Amino acid sequence: MPTPRRALIVLLLLLLLAAASLLTALLAGSYAVAPGVVLDALLGGGNGVGAEVVISLRLPRAVGAFACGGLLALAGALMQVLLRNPLADPYVLGISGGAGVGALAAMLLSLPLVFIHGGAFAGALAAMVLVFGLARGDASWTQARLLLTGVIVAAGCGAAVALILSVAPEHKLHGMLFWLMGDAGQIVTPWPPLTVLAIGLAAALPFAREMNLLARGETLAATLGVAVPRLRGVLYVLASLLTAAAVTSAGSIGFVGLVVPHLMRLLLGNDQRLLLPAAALGGGILLTLADTLARTIVAPQQLPVGVLTALLGVPAFLFLLTRQPRGSA
Amino acid sequence: MLTASALDVAIGGICVCRKLDLSLGRGEALAILGRNGAGKSTLLATLAGLRPAQGGSAAIAGIALPPRDGRALAMQRGYLAQQQHDAFATEVLEAVLAGRHPHLSRWEWESAADTDIAAQALAEVGLAGFGPRPLHTLSGGERQRVALATLLAQQPALYLLDEPLTHLDLNHQIAALEILARLTRAGAAVAAVLHDPSLALRYFGQALLLFGGGEWLAGPAAEVLTAANLTRLYGHPLRRYDGAGHPVFIPE
Numbered sequence: 001m002p003t004p005r006r007a008l009i010v011l012l013l014l015l016l017l018a019a020a021s022l023l024t025a026l027l028a029g030s031y032a033v034a035p036g037v038v039l040d041a042l043l044g045g046g047n048g049v050g051a052e053v054v055i056s057l058r059l060p061r062a063v064g065a066f067a068c069g070g071l072l073a074l075a076g077a078l079m080q081v082l083l084r085n086p087l088a089d090p091y092v093l094g095i096s097g098g099a100g101v102g103a104l105a106a107m108l109l110s111l112p113l114v115f116i117h118g119g120a121f122a123g124a125l126a127a128m129v130l131v132f133g134l135a136r137g138d139a140s141w142t143q144a145r146l147l148l149t150g151v152i153v154a155a156g157c158g159a160a161v162a163l164i165l166s167v168a169p170e171h172k173l174h175g176m177l178f179w180l181m182g183d184a185g186q187i188v189t190p191w192p193p194l195t196v197l198a199i200g201l202a203a204a205l206p207f208a209r210e211m212n213l214l215a216r217g218e219t220l221a222a223t224l225g226v227a228v229p230r231l232r233g234v235l236y237v238l239a240s241l242l243t244a245a246a247v248t249s250a251g252s253i254g255f256v257g258l259v260v261p262h263l264m265r266l267l268l269g270n271d272q273r274l275l276l277p278a279a280a281l282g283g284g285i286l287l288t289l290a291d292t293l294a295r296t297i298v299a300p301q302q303l304p305v306g307v308l309t310a311l312l313g314v315p316a317f318l319f320l321l322t323r324q325p326r327g328s329a
Numbered sequence: 330m331l332t333a334s335a336l337d338v339a340i341g342g343i344c345v346c347r348k349l350d351l352s353l354g355r356g357e358a359l360a361i362l363g364r365n366g367a368g369k370s371t372l373l374a375t376l377a378g379l380r381p382a383q384g385g386s387a388a389i390a391g392i393a394l395p396p397r398d399g400r401a402l403a404m405q406r407g408y409l410a411q412q413q414h415d416a417f418a419t420e421v422l423e424a425v426l427a428g429r430h431p432h433l434s435r436w437e438w439e440s441a442a443d444t445d446i447a448a449q450a451l452a453e454v455g456l457a458g459f460g461p462r463p464l465h466t467l468s469g470g471e472r473q474r475v476a477l478a479t480l481l482a483q484q485p486a487l488y489l490l491d492e493p494l495t496h497l498d499l500n501h502q503i504a505a506l507e508i509l510a511r512l513t514r515a516g517a518a519v520a521a522v523l524h525d526p527s528l529a530l531r532y533f534g535q536a537l538l539l540f541g542g543g544e545w546l547a548g549p550a551a552e553v554l555t556a557a558n559l560t561r562l563y564g565h566p567l568r569r570y571d572g573a574g575h576p577v578f579i580p581e
Contacts (some may be wrong), residue, residue, distance in 0.1 A: 001423045004438050030442075084416045206435055213427055217413040222379055224430045224483070225403030270417045 007274040012052065014281040018066065021288040025062035026054050028292050029300040064187030064249060065291040065305070066067045066284035067194040069256050071246035073283025074200060076257030077264075078239035082232060083147055084218075089258035090243040093150030096126025096252035097157025104164045104176050104252070113188070116179075117248050125245035127153055132236065143218075146236075181304035182253025184291040196245035201280055204238055207231060208272040215270065220291055254306045256283050259313040266320045286313060330390060330487050330518035331376060331406075337384035337543075340371045347543035348385065351376075353535070355486070358513045359520040360529035360550065363539030364563060368520040370411065370491050372539065376520065377408040377489045389487055403431035407485035409476055409493055415465060422460035424475055425450055428482030443482075450481035453508060455501065469496035479504060488512060488538055490521040494528075506532045526567075529579040530554045538562050554578075 026038050033050040040046030041054040075090035102123025108118040124152035131153050135146040222228045260283040291307035335349040345368030353359050363369045374380050378394040387394045389406050396402040425447040426439050454474040462570045473496045511521050523529045536553040538546045556569045566581040
């Protein structure tokens with residue numbers, strides 16, 4: 001169990017890593033910018049092409065990717081507690097499926113970018129409300145019923161996405177696939193995901209100790225005075241909104257939401273008071289680095305960032321897993 | 330400490346008890362006995378304020394059940410549930426510290442005093458030094474004792490225990506019952522679901538028998554726990570033997 005002091009040290013270290021990952025993202029790219037120019041540009045000085053590239057191209061994308069990674073990892077950590085299932089990720093309850101249907105429908109109709117984002121957000125909210133309504137149907141609101149409802153809605157959305165893909169004209173398919181795999185290149189401004197991340201973290205942290213109890217068992221939590229139905233409602237709405245914000249900004253980037261909470265759990269233990277902020281920072285770091293690689297390794301071609309998150313995350317995760325004594329994950 | 334009046338409890342269309350009247354004061358211990366499926370756990374969960382009753386009323390330390398403020402109730406009553414499955418890895422000490430939750434405000438972290446209480450609770454159940462062990466590496470009986478330690482760390486005034494002796498060896502069964510007896514002597518109220526009428530008679534002053542179908546019988550253990558009543562309760566003839574220091578009931 002972490003002490004407040006240890007938690008603070010760990011979070012400070014992660015903040016440093018986060019700053020380093022963002023700096024890396026600002027430095028890297030096909031257009032070479034000297035570190036001095038980057039610093040000047042960040043401090044408001046400097047002009048010319050280098051400063052322009054850093055401030056208006058790389059900075060919004062890097063910060064946006066960071067925010068989306070944080071959103072997904074935080075949402076994943078919340079979902080894992082809500083469903084008491086280590087395999088849960090932000091997409092398990094159909095949020096990304098709903099967003100996918102909305103976004104792809106907008107693309108199919110050749111609507112402008114704002115409608116693609118709007119469609120994604122509306123689709124995510126629709127899936128969230130649908131799952132919530134159906135799972136609450138008999139007022140029991142059990143984990144099994146919630147999970148089952150979510151998985152079924154996700155499957156339905158998956159079919160709708162496949163339908164859109166199969167009727168879409170050839171020249172739109174590439175964009176649609178990129179959206180589905182997740183692409184930080186579509187981030188217009190980093191502020192919405194960053195704001196939602198800050199609000200989400202601030203809203204989740206007061207419930208962190210109650211979440212520790214819920215993760216150990218519903219009865220135990222209720223016995224010790226946790227208002228379990230209310231807490232589960234808070235978790236569901238928070239995790240869904242965080243996921244919706246991330247998916248709306250950058251498409252359904254996979255893997256971050258599943259693996260980062262586990263990585264942090266392996267490293268730091270399962271105290272949500274430390275795990276939630278650590279997962280948010282860790283998710284941000286992973287996605288920033290992955291996105292930097294995605295736009296540089298085969299530049300000027302870009303790779304879908306979801307591929308990179310998996311390529312980076314899988315070995316890191318497996319390494320940590322095998323380093324642990326057997327069966328403690 | 331715990332009162333129930335005209336309490337109706339039912340689950341899945343089966344009546345557990347009809348018009349149950351019960352009063353358990355400080356320093357008193359109640360054993361709840363009944364056949365499998367008679368609804369012992371359901372009744373205990375209802376008395377713990379974890380599920381609503383179908384009629385009548387119940388209260389713990391003046392707090393009507395089910396409570397509006399779960400934390401205020403958790404300061405008064407502890408509840409040991411039957412074994413639960415752990416989804417995530419936990420350290421033993423961390424698990425026991427969960428019992429301190431109602432004592433801490435929202436932003437408070439467990440203090441050194443809380444850790445001391447948890448370590449002491451672990452020592453009391455014979456698990457001193459188990460603190461850093463991962464919970465899932467413990468045996469079933471050891472986990473049951475961790476759950477008991479969590480309850481002790483909560484330090485409530487009313488202890489409700491659902492089959493506290495499951496998975497425990499004989500020596501640990503007696504040790505657990507001795508802990509409960511010590512708590513009772515110190516002024517706590519204890520109610521436990523048990524399967525052994527001999528141990529119930531030895532360690533508990535009061536007894537409640539659930540016959541199924543809503544019928545119940547409650548009173549001083551010495552009056553309620555008779556061979557005749559128990560024979561009817563379990564639907565199997567039992568005989569009482571005295572002379573071994575403590576009376577025991579043996580199935581024929």
